[in-house]
Amino acid sequence: MAHKVFIDGAAGTTGLEIVERLVRRTEFKLLILDEEARKDERARRDAYRAADFAVLCLPDEAAKEALALAEGAKVRIIDASSAQRVADGWTYGFPELTGREAIASASRVSNPGCYPTGFLGLVAPLVRAGLLPADWPYTVNAVSGYSGGGKALIQRFDEDGDIAFRAYGLGMGHKHVPEMQRYAGLAHPPLFAPAVIDAHRGMVVEVPLPLSAMPMAGSPEVLRLALVEFYAGSKIVTVHDEPKDELLLRRSMQPSDRLDLWVFGAKDGSQARLVARLDNLGKGASGAAVQSLNLMAGLNETAGLNL
Numbered sequence: 441m442a443h444k445v446f447i448d449g450a451a452g453t454t455g456l457e458i459v460e461r462l463v464r465r466t467e468f469k470l471l472i473l474d475e476e477a478r479k480d481e482r483a484r485r486d487a488y489r490a491a492d493f494a495v496l497c498l499p500d501e502a503a504k505e506a507l508a509l510a511e512g513a514k515v516r517i518i519d520a521s522s523a524q525r526v527a528d529g530w531t532y533g534f535p536e537l538t539g540r541e542a543i544a545s546a547s548r549v550s551n552p553g554c555y556p557t558g559f560l561g562l563v564a565p566l567v568r569a570g571l572l573p574a575d576w577p578y579t580v581n582a583v584s585g586y587s588g589g590g591k592a593l594i595q596r597f598d599e600d601g602d603i604a605f606r607a608y609g610l611g612m613g614h615k616h617v618p619e620m621q622r623y624a625g626l627a628h629p630p631l632f633a634p635a636v637i638d639a640h641r642g643m644v645v646e647v648p649l650p651l652s653a654m655p656m657a658g659s660p661e662v663l664r665l666a667l668v669e670f671y672a673g674s675k676i677v678t679v680h681d682e683p684k685d686e687l688l689l690r691r692s693m694q695p696s697d698r699l700d701l702w703v704f705g706a707k708d709g710s711q712a713r714l715v716a717r718l719d720n721l722g723k724g725a726s727g728a729a730v731q732s733l734n735l736m737a738g739l740n741e742t743a744g745l746n747l
C-alpha cells in the first residue's frame with residue numbers, strides 16, 4: 441500500500457519541489473490541502489492524523505506550530521525548516537554523515553540547511569578523519585540563488601530587477617552556523633559570509649584553507665582522496681578530480697539533487713579551497729527531504745531524485 445505523505449506548505453518554494461519529486465511515485469500518496477484549507481488548523485490537524493509521513497515546508501515559527509498540531513499522531517515527520525536542526529530528539533537528515541540506518545528508523549528528522557549541506561559535505565569527513573583540525577576558526581564563503589530565500593526573496597529579486605549581488609548575514613549569527621559547528625564537530629562557530637546572486641537556483645559554498653598555517657592538516661591531494669574514499673559508491677555526491685580554471689553556476693541550471701565537491705590546491709600544498717556546488721532546492725532542501733523520506737519508507741534512497 442502507498443505511504444500517505446502530507447506536505448504542509450506545499451504551495452511554497454520547497455514544498456512545490458517536493459511535490460514535483462513525489463507526484464508520479466506509486467509508493468506514495470500525497471495529501472495536499474487546497475488553497476482554502478492549507479492554513480486551516482483543523483484541516484491540517486486531520487491531515488497529520490491521516491498521514492504516515494509529513495514534510496514541513498514552512499517558516500520556522502509555523503513549523504513549530506505544526507508540531508503542536510501533529511502532537512499525539514503516529515505520523516513520522518521531516519522538518520525542512522531550521523527550527524529543530526540542533527534539537528534533542530531529532531535526527532539530522534544528512535544520510536552520508538548521520539548514517540542511513542539512523543534516518544531509516546527515525547520518527548523526527550530535521551532536513552539540513554542548504555549552506556550547511558555544502559559546508560558539512562566538505563569539512564565533516566575531513567575533521568572526522570583527523571585531516572583537518574576541529575579547533576580551527578573556519579571561514580565559509582557562499583553564494584546562493586534567490587530561491588534560497590523562498591517566495592519573499594524571489595518576489596524581491598523579480599520586482600527589483602536590478603540586484604546583481606546581495607551580501608547579507610553581516611551581523612554574523614546566521615541561523616545556519618549552529619548546525620555547521622555541531623555536525624562538523626568544531627570547537628568554534630565558523631565565520632559565515634553568505635550572499636545572493638541574480639540566479640533563481642544553485643549555490644557555491646567555499647571553505648578556504650591556509651594549510652601551511654594549520655596544525656595537522658593534510659595536503660590538498662590527501663584531503664581530496666579522503667573525500668573520494670568517504671563518498672565512494674554515492675550516486676548523489678561526486679568528488680571531482682579534473683583541474684579547473686573556473687567553476688560556473690548557470691542561470692539555466694535545472695533541478696538537481698547532486699552534491700559536487702572539489703579540492704583545489706596550490707602546487708606547493710600551502711593553501712587549498714574546498715568547494716561545493718549544489719542546488720539549494722535539491723540536495724539543499726527538497727531533494728534531501730525526499731532522500732530521507734525514501735530511507736524512512738524503506739525504499740532506495742535515490743528513488744525519484746534528479747541525479
Ligand SMILES: NC(=O)C1=CN([C@@H]2O[C@H](COP(=O)(O)OP(=O)(O)OC[C@H]3O[C@@H](n4cnc5c(N)ncnc54)[C@H](OP(=O)(O)O)[C@@H]3O)[C@@H](O)[C@H]2O)C=CC1
Binds near residue numbers: 498520521587725
Ligand atoms: N528555499 C530554499 O532553498 C530552502 C528552504 N528551506 C526551508 O524550508 C522552509 C520553507 O521555505 P521556502 O519553501 O523557501 O519558503 P516559502 O516562503 O517559499 O514557502 C513557505 C510556505 O509556507 C506557507 N505558510 C506559512 N505559514 C503557514 C502556516 N501557518 N500554515 C500553513 N502554511 C504556511 C506559505 O504560505 P504563503 O504561500 O501564503 O506565503 C508558503 O507557501 C523554510 O523553513 C526554509 O527556511 C531550507 C533549505 C533551503
Ligand SMILES: CC(=O)N[C@@H](CCC(=O)OP(=O)(O)O)C(=O)O
Binds near residue numbers: 553585635
Ligand atoms: C538565500 C537565502 O536567503 N537563504 C536562506 C537560507 C535558506 C535555507 O537553507 O533555509 P533554512 O534556513 O531553513 O535552512 C537564508 O540565508 O536565510
